[in-house]
Amino acid sequence: AQSVSQHNHHVILSEAASLELGCNYSYGGTVNLFWYVQYPGQHLQLLLKYFSGDPLVKGIKGFEAEFIKSKFSFNLRKPSVQWSDTAEYFCAVISGGGADGLTFGKGTHLIIQP
């Protein structure tokens, strides 16, 4: 069975700081990787995804993530965060065929202080 680990459960940053949220997964086969974001009072939204090709993927709102196959990692980055980035961030993986659906990490609660 696949699993996803997000290393930081709570992160507090000041505006303009750089962000990196860690995500590691365990699954030996082909996977597709996602980052979802849940802003306060809103539903889960897709931030970015990786299926194949260039391991550096760009998403909405200036976010990007890098897939490193050898490390089973898919870390989320943003060079300069804004107060509006305050949200819960979830890393998710789905294996080929999707038999287990999306497997999510526990989430990282990000607070940006103005």
Added chain:
Amino acid sequence: KAGVTQTPRYLIKTRGQQVTLSCSPISGHRSVSWYQQTPGQGLQFLFEYFSETQRNKGNFPGRFSGRQFSNSRSEMNVSTLELGDSALYLCASSLEGLDSETQYFGPGTRLLVL
């Protein structure tokens, strides 16, 4: 294009009762997946429906069931409710084809079991 819609948004039930939740996918999406979100267990995959058939299933007891109609709308049913079933139930839809594993989430139904 309208997003995934779920009804009702909030529900209060008592132990032993049953509940039915409804989900309407994004227009043109034929796959619908259900997830349970709790503070302790995070987001967990319940099942996926496609063309009125359950295609994949997570590790939940048989009290949790679902179905899909010919218009791709889906319902989820939980029988003999337990206190531990209190959660946010999320529905997600996806488009078949090359991007079939990208799931778009609705706002969820928050169920409280007393």
